[in-house]
Amino acid sequence: MPVGQPPVPARPHLPLNALRSFEAAARRLSFTQAGEELGVSQVAISRQVKALEQWLGTPLFIRGTREVRLTPEGARLLPPVRQALDLLALAAGQVSRRERRNVLSIQAYTTFAQRWLIPRLTRFHERHPDIEVRLTASVSPVDFEHQDVDAAVRSGDGSGWPGLETDFLTPIALLPVASSTLLKRRKGKLPAEALSGMTLLHSLARPNDWEIWLQANGAEQVVDSRKGLKFESSALAYEAALQGSGVAMGIQVLVEGYLTSGALVSPFGQAVRRPGGYYLVRPRHRPVSTAMRRFRDWILAELGAAETGG
Known part of the structure; x- marks a missing residue:
């Protein structure tokens, strides 16, 4: 001693x-x-x-x-x-892990992972090359007790998640999106009623989005929110929209890349913001690792920069 x-x-x-x-x-x-x-x-x-x-x-x-x-x-x-x-x-x-990388397991919705997180993970890796992110995608609720997951991206209003720490990431704003070839000669902003006669593309993971948007834009009596083609996820609905199959209900943060590139356009009505948004959730009783803290700070900064245009 x-x-x-x-x-x-x-x-x-x-x-x-x-x-x-x-x-x-x-x-x-x-x-x-x-x-x-x-x-x-x-x-x-x-x-x-x-x-x-x-x-x-x-x-x-x-x-x-x-x-x-x-x-x-x-x-x-x-x-x-x-x-x-x-x-x-x-x-x-x-x-x-002294001789290997820190491993961080993240789960996200399929569309959020494909359309927002994956395109930006290179930036996280460049900033933190010692952290290995293992990303899984699922529309099912995360089970921290039985799954090897450190944190997950979920949507909601921030309540109803006992035992979880939550960080608000970004709001959910709905807006219809379609390929410019589908609209052909239609130019400029179009009223919501212009969707009458068009094929609506639905995500089974978000079955009420079309009804909510049409009601908010006063077109529920003109456009049947139940008709159209249905897909397992929003990612598949977006792909169908890219192919000119119809009009998908987009989530603004997930379709911004398509809108910026011109692959999709959104000329219909007004965007409708839903209560709550996307959250990063993780078990409250677990100690926060350095890798988890760095990922949290990074994703909050990325979404903050996107909202301010930075």
């Missing part, structure tokens, strides 16, 4: 495997599901939890016929155990 430093108090020999089993079982309120998560049997989880209860001298679960519930002692123990395991995982990950 170095001279002048106080002695380090002896730590009890904590049963780490039992604490890990307890955390999984307490989080899921199921020994069976905890076993599936950790790759062991339900019996093994039960044995580990029992050993921890004996070590602590107090019950942690109330065991019923078909369910288990935490005792007050178990509920008090869960948050610090979860935090400690997260810190251990983060520390181990940082050490194990």
Whole structure:
């Protein structure tokens, strides 16, 4: 021991495997599901939890016929155990990455990933070459408990996401887009009623956008918002619009590239801003890594520059 430093108090020999089993079982309120998560049997989880209860001298679960519930002692123990395991995982990950890149797993909607994020990731890589971004695309809700995801881009009003930290990224403004060849001789701004007789292109992931836009522009009685071609995602609807198949309902931040290049035009009515917007969400209980902090700062700066024209 170095001279002048106080002695380090002896730590009890904590049963780490039992604490890990307890955390999984307490989080899921199921020994069976905890076993599936950790790759062991339900019996093994039960044995580990029992050993921890004996070590602590107090019950942690109330065991019923078909369910288990935490005792007050178990509920008090869960948050610090979860935090400690997260810190251990983060520390181990940082050490194990000394000779390799930091890995950051991001999930985004398919269209957001294709039309906004992927074209800009090169800039993030140039600024932070030590961080490897692993991007996945999905329209399904993210499950941070079961998926290897650090953060996700989701849309909403910022509420209804318990346990998640949220950063507002950008608003959602709806505007119809079409190829200039489809419109042929039609020039300048066109009223919403001009969509009557045209083929509407729908995204099944956003089924109400056409109805919302037509109502806001006073054309719901003239244009049938239900008719047209339907696609799994907005990305496919945009592609159909590029091919001249009809008019797609665009999200402004996602179609700006098309509008700037002239591949698509938006002469119809007025854009309609929806409540809320896109958010970057991540689990509140996880420590924020340096890679996560840098990605958050970068994406907020990118969207801020886009909104100000910078």
